[in-house]
Amino acid sequence: MTEDRGAPHAIVTSALTRQFNGVTALDNVSFQVDTGSIFGFLGPNGAGKTTTIKLLLGFIKPSSGRSAIFGRDTWHDGVAARKSIGFLVPADSFYPEMSGRSQLDFAASLSQSPALRRRELLDVLELSDRDLDRKLGKYSKGMKQKLALTAAAQHDPPLLILDEPTDGLDPVVQRNFEDYLRDIHHQGRTIFMSSHDLAEVERICQAVAIVREGKLVALEQMNELQQRRLRQVTFTVAEGSVPDFQLIGGVNSVWRDGDRWLLSVEGNINPLIEVLSGLQIDDLTISPPSLDDIFMTFYRPEGTDIGLIRDARRRQYSAGG
Amino acid sequence: MQVVAVLLIWQFRRSLTGLVALLLGIFLFELIQPVAIASVGDLDRLQGILDLVPPSFLALLNVTPEFLGGAGLAGYLSLGFSHPVYHLLAGATVIWFACRGLAGEVERGSIQIALSRAVSRRSVYFSRLIGVVIVGAVVAVIGPLGMIVGIAIGEPAGSIRMEYLFIQGIASALLLWAIGGAGLLISASASRMGQAIGWSIGLLVVSYVIDYFADLWGALEPIKPFSLFDYYDPPAAMTRGEITGESVLVMGTVALVGALSGLVVFSRRDLP
Numbered sequence: 001m002t003e004d005r006g007a008p009h010a011i012v013t014s015a016l017t018r019q020f021n022g023v024t025a026l027d028n029v030s031f032q033v034d035t036g037s038i039f040g041f042l043g044p045n046g047a048g049k050t051t052t053i054k055l056l057l058g059f060i061k062p063s064s065g066r067s068a069i070f071g072r073d074t075w076h077d078g079v080a081a082r083k084s085i086g087f088l089v090p091a092d093s094f095y096p097e098m099s100g101r102s103q104l105d106f107a108a109s110l111s112q113s114p115a116l117r118r119r120e121l122l123d124v125l126e127l128s129d130r131d132l133d134r135k136l137g138k139y140s141k142g143m144k145q146k147l148a149l150t151a152a153a154q155h156d157p158p159l160l161i162l163d164e165p166t167d168g169l170d171p172v173v174q175r176n177f178e179d180y181l182r183d184i185h186h187q188g189r190t191i192f193m194s195s196h197d198l199a200e201v202e203r204i205c206q207a208v209a210i211v212r213e214g215k216l217v218a219l220e221q222m223n224e225l226q227q228r229r230l231r232q233v234t235f236t237v238a239e240g241s242v243p244d245f246q247l248i249g250g251v252n253s254v255w256r257d258g259d260r261w262l263l264s265v266e267g268n269i270n271p272l273i274e275v276l277s278g279l280q281i282d283d284l285t286i287s288p289p290s291l292d293d294i295f296m297t298f299y300r301p302e303g304t305d306i307g308l309i310r311d312a313r314r315r316q317y318s319a320g321g
Numbered sequence: 322m323q324v325v326a327v328l329l330i331w332q333f334r335r336s337l338t339g340l341v342a343l344l345l346g347i348f349l350f351e352l353i354q355p356v357a358i359a360s361v362g363d364l365d366r367l368q369g370i371l372d373l374v375p376p377s378f379l380a381l382l383n384v385t386p387e388f389l390g391g392a393g394l395a396g397y398l399s400l401g402f403s404h405p406v407y408h409l410l411a412g413a414t415v416i417w418f419a420c421r422g423l424a425g426e427v428e429r430g431s432i433q434i435a436l437s438r439a440v441s442r443r444s445v446y447f448s449r450l451i452g453v454v455i456v457g458a459v460v461a462v463i464g465p466l467g468m469i470v471g472i473a474i475g476e477p478a479g480s481i482r483m484e485y486l487f488i489q490g491i492a493s494a495l496l497l498w499a500i501g502g503a504g505l506l507i508s509a510s511a512s513r514m515g516q517a518i519g520w521s522i523g524l525l526v527v528s529y530v531i532d533y534f535a536d537l538w539g540a541l542e543p544i545k546p547f548s549l550f551d552y553y554d555p556p557a558a559m560t561r562g563e564i565t566g567e568s569v570l571v572m573g574t575v576a577l578v579g580a581l582s583g584l585v586v587f588s589r590r591d592l593p
Contacts, residue, residue, distance in 0.1 A: 057437050059592040079441045087437035093430030095335055102334075103434075109327045110438045151434070 010190035015065035040205035041194040086157035091144035096137035107151040115154040162193040232287040238280035328448035343414040351467030354401035359475035394479025402555035419504035422449040424517035453501035461494035489558040495572040502579025509587035
């Protein structure tokens with residue numbers, strides 16, 4: 001029996017939970033990754049990203065719940081599940097005493113499928129044949145990352161699982177690799193990637209999951225998420241009294257420095273614009289929203305309204321003022 | 322099976338330098354035994370020297386002066402296979418190989434290269450197990466080979482039946498497979514290579530010390546059967562071509578139980 005690569009979901013996790021010595025590292029996490037999509041998996045260190053990936057690869061056993069890749073349970077039927085995977089092994093895991101080429105050959109032998117995309121990847125990542133003949137111990141961090149990416153994707157797997165894929169790559173190669181991911185995505189491959197580079201995730205991914213302290217706090221299509229972006233609005237009130245901005249819908253933080261104001265607004269910004277239109281305003285700036293802001297929204301400490309966002313904005317505002 | 326072969330060949334490729342160095346050490350150590358004996362002169366002079374050696378030192382070699390006096394060249398040469406340096410070199414080779422392949426790869430993360438693909442943990446483990454069996458066999462053979470070369474070079478007085486060197490090779494292989502089985506079990510459960518090697522060498526030393534002190538102090542005699550070295554008898558192999566059925570059974574069982582337990586542990590454990 002082979003895995004169902006035509007399944008609607010490349011990855012499914014159902015109430016996936018993992019505890020280590022009584023500490024819950026991953027708590028009841030459920031999400032689905034559509035076949036043929038690019039899915040971003042975000043969270044700070046210790047949030048549960050790596051634990052999730054290890055569960056998907058069958059490196060660790062779930063305490064409860066399950067995960068499946070193309071319909072195959074990743075723990076009980078792990079070998080079949082992993083037939084469809086190309087996983088980005090940490091670059092330092094490769095063997096320093098062996099040449100890059102021999103390690104790619106070794107990886108291809110284990111994949112039991114020809115390295116159809118090796119040449120293409122080497123070109124995209126700007127790794128030369130001469131580089132491949134050198135021992136890995138002489139590679140820079142970026143070169144090791146390029147080799148690891150090639151080893152992960154050279155056999156053209158239906159699903160790529162990439163943990164911090166562009167870590168250590170220079171910006172040009174990073175963009176080349178993003179283009180490569182888009183190309184293979186258009187050819188029907190599924191990409192599951194975790195990254196600290198939110199801008200990169202924003203550029204590439206169609207859907208995003210955010211984990212915090214082992215729990216899934218957001219699971220949305222990128223365009224839906226972007227509609228809930230946090231905007232930063234700064235302005236100076238020339239004269240006259242001002243209303244209590246905190247009462248305006250969508251405003252979730254307010255900071256004032258003399259006549260200058262800094263507001264964070266989530267979602268629809270129109271109610272604030274309406275209020276501001278009745279005031280004498282100078283220097284109105286609405287910052288371009290980013291995924292970074294959304295990310296911060298999910299990471300502000302529980303029990304506070306403003307928390308990290310206000311602190312971050314205050315620092316930014318003070319520096320700007 | 323193809324994957325197991327790929328993993329096995331890769332393991333040997335990346336361990337080649339270390340293995341060659343250790344094997345060369347064992348080969349040379351055994352080579353110098355007959356050369357050293359020849360340099361003393363006839364066996365009576367050698368016996369005279371050994372008579373001066375305190376019994377506690379001879380216990381390290383697991384022999385008595387009386388035995389050596391009656392055993393001739395084969396008896397003296399058997400010391401080369403019961404010497405602590407031989408145990409250290411041979412044991413370290415097998416333990417290093419067993420611990421490098423599992424605990425070492427878990428520590429470095431290299432194990433993920435295989436296990437993130439359609440490769441089962443069982444396949445990875447079997448490749449390591451076959452590797453340990455091969456390394457144990459090669460280490461067991463390289464010692465007698467070195468001794469044969471040493472005999473040809475040194476031409477010591479006395480005679481030895483070459484087929485008994487083959488029997489000694491089997492005795493060494495049994496001991497090393499037992500050590501390798503235990504080493505694999507420890508390696509399968511450890512997450513750091515140093516930790517695995519430390520525990521394995523520690524067990525080997527404890528086993529040796531039990532055997533040593535049991536020879537010196539009668540009070541420790543009851544625990545001697547718990548030492549692997551109680552079932553390893555180079556003088557018997559070299560002078561009589563003998564390995565007891567009990568030795569085969571005990572060392573074979575330790576090797577098998579260690580290897581199978583390692584498989585169970587490795588199949589179920591978390592990979593950090």
